[in-house]
Amino acid sequence: MTTPNxxxxxxxxxxxxxxVKAVAIEHGVCIRPVPMRRVNLHTGETERIDVPCGHTLASVCPTCAERKxxxxxxxxxxxWHLDSEPVIERADPDAEQRYLIELRAKAQARRDRVEVHGPDDGGDLAFWDGxxxxxxxxIERAGVAGTLRTGDRSPRRVRSTxxxxxxxxxxxxxVENRTVGRTFLGRGGRTFRxxxxxxxxxxxYGKVKSDGTPVDPTTYDxxxxxxxxxxxxxxxxxxxxNLRRFVGFDVQYFATVEPQRRLAPHLHMAIRGTISRAELRQVAAATYHQVWWPPTDRIVxxxxxxxxxDPAARTGETDGVEEIGGYIDRDTGAVLPTWDEALDAISQDDAAEPLHVARFGEQVHAEGVLADTPDARRCIGYLxxxxxxxxxxxxTAETDAQRAHVERLADALRYEPCSPTCxxxxxxxxxxxxxxxxxxxxFCKGKxxxxxxxxYGGRRVLVSRRWSGKTLADHKADRKAWVLARLAEAGISATRPEDPNGVYAWERAGPGDPDVRPLDERLLHLIDERLQRRxxxxxxTQTITELSAIPEAA
Known part of the structure; x- marks a missing residue:
């Protein structure tokens, strides 16, 4: 029987x-703008502004993802190829920040006195913790970066190192306090780093085919x-x-994590300076991570x-206060061991083994790269x-074998604990x-x-603290400053009023608010605004080029 045409x-x-969305993407406009309302606290004037969504996935917003x-x-x-140590400048604390820290010190001291002498010496402990x-x-809203190391004073649980x-x-x-690599002298006195x-x-985990699927799924681990x-x-x-302790300097890196075709994560890392391949292989072979978690070999x-x-279950005591609420065995009514009790049982067992030991494989690929070369640009694009x-x-899983491979990995992950709170x-x-x-x-909601x-539940991009001396927000500000400088050189002003003294208050506008127009209309306005800016x-750019071509007067 033939199939009809x-x-x-x-x-x-x-x-x-x-x-509209296609044109917006073509001109670099966010297709999911967030309507925000800016209120001048002095005059009461209100202005609605569409803010880019800032998403990092192209499937959600291609424009914002590509910008990121x-x-x-x-x-x-x-x-990657800095030849001098990056300088990280910190602003001096202002009066408000100093006052908040002083207030924090007084509250911390009062809280500690209550913890030692009881609630009769200044109120409830929970009040001071709150x-x-x-x-x-x-303190964070006042512009102070980082967090204070305070809080839990319980003894740290450690195992043998x-x-x-x-x-x-x-x-x-x-480890020396330097991040810049060595300089080498080449022929003709030329130096390179x-x-x-x-x-x-x-x-x-088992042999795989060229499409990433296992040769024998029954033996694949x-x-x-x-x-x-x-x-x-x-x-x-x-x-x-391990790498920093082995080579003896503060190694700086820019790394990204992505999956191989077999769906296992692997790491691409740009490292400043040069390290021999033999040393990198030695460090990789000697690196492991032991997971000291309760055993999962038996389904209880x-x-x-x-x-x-059971909201009435008694699960322990913290700072003299009994903890209420926990899970019980539906058959016996016994309270399940808490997480700390399970870890204590492992610590007391001299014959205990880690739940898992993670290691790298034997494949370690390293190549030297020079600054401002096609290889450097290729590697950055690959990263x-x-x-x-x-x-x-x-x-993308395109064949039945690839889809089945994804399903088997998902099944293995379903009941695998991902964290202590899983x-x-x-x-x-x-x-x-x-x-x-x-x-x-x-049905854990963990990443x-x-x-x-x-x-993989970690971050996709891993950047060391002293990589470039700038945060991602700093690089974004540099791009904005460059554009504004080019416009200013040509006599074009395109700046919006800044807010150095907290004059403006921002709030998100709801889709039902009368001043929030339909998405299509807002995208059309953003496209027009983008065309004008371009x-x-x-x-x-043309004006600057013409001015630079005019010879200076003698």
């Missing part, structure tokens, strides 16, 4: 909204693949620590007999290539850290359990 496919005209990717590329380029939290928020016997030893050197582009991968993905960010942190509470929340995609979208711990007879009602194993992340910048 359906005939030619009729192409329908595009939808008006889709055309370019900023990351600039950040990578500016810090006040300290509010003061910390005010003796290295494992199945990994090579790693010598340590004192190479840097490193490094790629690290995880170990093998999905459980170890899931655990490696969950703890990959910790393994990277350990590698950086299957899906049909999950623990239930930022997949930042506008979610982890799962980097390699709901999956109830399945293994342990209360998660900071338990609350409504936790169900297999690692979302299908689009494939088990025309101004082109005019300014």
């Amino acid at each position: 359906p005939g030619p496919v009729k192409v329908r005209p595009p939808l008006a909204r889709e055309v 990717r370019k900023l990351r590329a600039v950040q990578c380029a500016q810090g 006040l300290l939290v509010e003061l910390d928020r005010e 003796r290295r494992r016997q199945d990994v090579p030893d790693l010598p340590r050197r004192p 190479p840097s490193i582009f490094l790629t690290l991968t995880l170990d093998s 999905y459980r170890r693949a899931a655990r490696d993905a969950v703890h990959f960010s910790k393994l990277v942190d350990r590698f950086v620590q 509470h299957p899906n049909g007999r999950l623990p239930v929340w 930022t290539k997949y930042l506008i995609k979610s982890v799962a979208d980097c390699h 709901a999956n711990w109830l399945r293994y007879g342990v209360q998660p850290k900071n338990p609350r009602p409504g936790l169900v194993p297999g 690692a359990h979302r299908r689009e992340h494939l088990g 025309a101004q910048l082109d005019q300014a």
Whole structure:
């Protein structure tokens, strides 16, 4: 039986909204602008402004995602081949910041006296803890970066730091306070300062085909693949620590994490300065991360007999106050061990083994790169290539075998604990850290359990503190300052009123507010505004070019 010919496919005209979005993307306009209302606190004047959404995924907003990717590329380029130490300047604290810190010191001292002498010496401990939290928020709003190291005074739970016997030893050197690499002298007295582009991968879980799918799915170690993905960010942190201690200087890096075709995460890292391939392989081979968590080899509470929340359950005592509320065994009524109790049991067992040990594989690829070369630009493009995609979208599953591979990995991740607060711990007879009602194993909302992340719950971009001496916001401000400077040179003013003294208050406008127009209309206005700005910048560039071509008067 032959299939009838359906005939030619009729192409329908595009939808008006889709055309507007396509034109907006073409001209660099955000397609999901957030309506904000700015109020002048002195005059009461109100102005509505559409603010870009700032999303990092192209599937949500291609314009904002591409803008973020370019900023990351600039950040990578500016810090990779520095020949001098980056200077990070901090502003002096103003009067308000000093006053808030003094107030914070008094509240902290009062809180400590209450903790030692009891509530009779100045009120309830919970009141002072809440006040300290509010003061910390005010300090942050006042423009102070970082957080104060205060709070928990309980003894730190540690295990033996003796290295494992199945990994090579790693010598340590004192870390010098420098971040710039060595300078080499070439032929003819030419000097050059190479840097490193490094790629690290995880170990093998079984043979795979060219499309990333396993040759034999029944022997592919999905459980170890899931655990490696969950703890990959910790393994990277350990590698950086070991590398700095081994080479003896404060190694600076710009790194991105993306999946391989087999869906395992791997690391691309731009390192300032040069390190030999043998040393990098030695550090990678000696790096591991041990996960000292309760065992998960036995299902204590299957899906049909999950623990239930009991608001009257007594789960322990903190600072002399009894903690109420926790999960109990529905059959026996016994309270499940708390997270701290489960860790204490591991600490007291001399024969205990870590739940998992994450390691890198044998493949360590490193290449030297010089500044302002095609290789440097190629590597930067490769580092930022997949930042506008979610982890799962980097390699689209197109065949049935690839889709089945994704499903098997998702199944392995479903009941794998992703953190101390993961709901999956109830399945293994342990209360998660900071338990609350409504936790169900297999339905954890952690980032690692979302299908689009494939088990990796860390940050996609990892940048060391002294990479370029600038934050991402600083690089964004530099781009804005450059555009405004070009316009100013041509006599064009395009600045909006600044707010140095807190004159304006911002609030989000709701979609039902009368001054918030439909999305299509707002996009049309933004496209027109963008065209005008581009025309101004082109005019300014032409004017500057013409002026520079005029010879100076003798």
